[in-house]
Amino acid sequence: MNAASALARSYRAERLLVTMVGLLALAGGAAVLVIGLGWLGTYRAARPLRDPIAVDWLTAHATPARIVALAAGLLLVVAGLWWLVRALRPEARPDLELDRTVGAELRVTAGALANAVGTAAASITGVTRARARVVGSAAAPALRLTLWLREGTSLQAVWAELDERVLAGARETLDLPELPAAVRLELDAGERRRVR
Amino acid sequence: MRLFVRLLSGLFGLALLGLGALTVGEVGWSWAWPQRAPLLVPWPSWLRYLDGRHWSDTETLVAAGVLAALGLVLLLASAAAKTRDIRLRDPGTAVSVSTSPRALARLVGRHVRAQDAVSGASVTASAKKVKVKARSRLESAGQLRPRLLDSVRELLAELPLARQPRVTVVVTAARERR
Numbered sequence: 001m002n003a004a005s006a007l008a009r010s011y012r013a014e015r016l017l018v019t020m021v022g023l024l025a026l027a028g029g030a031a032v033l034v035i036g037l038g039w040l041g042t043y044r045a046a047r048p049l050r051d052p053i054a055v056d057w058l059t060a061h062a063t064p065a066r067i068v069a070l071a072a073g074l075l076l077v078v079a080g081l082w083w084l085v086r087a088l089r090p091e092a093r094p095d096l097e098l099d100r101t102v103g104a105e106l107r108v109t110a111g112a113l114a115n116a117v118g119t120a121a122a123s124i125t126g127v128t129r130a131r132a133r134v135v136g137s138a139a140a141p142a143l144r145l146t147l148w149l150r151e152g153t154s155l156q157a158v159w160a161e162l163d164e165r166v167l168a169g170a171r172e173t174l175d176l177p178e179l180p181a182a183v184r185l186e187l188d189a190g191e192r193r194r195v196r
Numbered sequence: 197m198r199l200f201v202r203l204l205s206g207l208f209g210l211a212l213l214g215l216g217a218l219t220v221g222e223v224g225w226s227w228a229w230p231q232r233a234p235l236l237v238p239w240p241s242w243l244r245y246l247d248g249r250h251w252s253d254t255e256t257l258v259a260a261g262v263l264a265a266l267g268l269v270l271l272l273a274s275a276a277a278k279t280r281d282i283r284l285r286d287p288g289t290a291v292s293v294s295t296s297p298r299a300l301a302r303l304v305g306r307h308v309r310a311q312d313a314v315s316g317a318s319v320t321a322s323a324k325k326v327k328v329k330a331r332s333r334l335e336s337a338g339q340l341r342p343r344l345l346d347s348v349r350e351l352l353a354e355l356p357l358a359r360q361p362r363v364t365v366v367v368t369a370a371r372e373r374r
Contacts, residue, residue: 003290014202017208018270021270022269023267027267029262030264032256037252037257044251045250047251049250070219076213080209081209084209155355163287178290182294185295186296188302
């Protein structure tokens with residue numbers, strides 16, 4: 001997972017599905033409207049919905065039609081089940097497996113790493129609150145950090161400290177050559193003064 | 197909108213599952229025992245309802261129109277569900293930085309309210325556009341607007357934004373002196 005895709009959970013597949021269903025509904029509705037309004041010929045518009053030609057063809061080929069219907073139904077069941085499992089699964093918080101040698105396994109849990117990085121990030125000057133979590137997969141983990149910055153904090157200073165101390169520290173401790181990080185800044189979120 | 201699209205996509209998954217299961221059940225049942233009543237879905241009565249209908253019937257046209265409108269709503273919803281995060285210039289190759297439109301608007305709003313002669317301001321921000329509405333009791337719109345425009349532009353230029361948003365400033369002066 002690269003740093004940009006760690007910013008937030010991806011919605012691409014969900015949006016694609018909703019877009020496809022929307023396109024299908026729009027195209028289907030428009031096609032029926034075009035036929036019904038007689039733009040493809042008034043004769044066609046006056047034909048019954050259950051067109052005798054189609055019904056005759058289906059009764060003539062009843063067995064293949066049933067097989068096709070059964071196969072399509074099974075396909076729908078599998079696709080629907082797969083999608084449902086995918087949609088209900090929460091975003092992964094992979095543990096880091098530093099050593100897979102049998103007998104000497106070393107694993108850092110996602111919660112522990114997130115805690116350590118979050119605490120370190122919260123101690124940066126100008127940061128009032130910090131939250132961290134591990135995203136991505138065990139093979140390619142990434143960090144997602146949210147920093148709440150006090151009013152008037154210099155972004156450059158925060159960035160320098162974050163990079164040199166927090167992220168470099170995490171990489172060094174875990175001995176990872178690369179640990180992509182997505183940082184979300186909440187600017188000017190410092191203690192709110194209600195009285196002006 | 198993102199939650200709505202997420203919810204919808206889950207519901208579509210459920211609908212696909214149900215549709216597939218019912219199709220398999222009904223087709224298999226009627227193939228094995230053609231004389232018996234249908235399993236769950238009263239599809240023979242649906243066919244009887246459809247029998248007398250034509251493509252040009254009002255019912256058909258209304259149903260088609262509703263379907264097309266629903267499709268349009270879905271398209272709009274999925275278009276509105278894109279991320280609104282404001283990307284900042286990435287300080288390193290393995291780091292990406294973003295902020296929320298609300299945070300940027302808060303920052304700009306605080307800056308504008310701290311200017312002389314501004315009695316109140318509201319700001320909306322996106323990655324492409326920052327819109328400032330300021331009120332003033334002391335200065336006329338003609339005097340204040342260019343000054344605010346410059347200072348907001350200056351503020352945004354100091355931030356490492358990935359792209360500089362367009363700034364629009366509208367000033368309403370309580371007492372317009374002429």
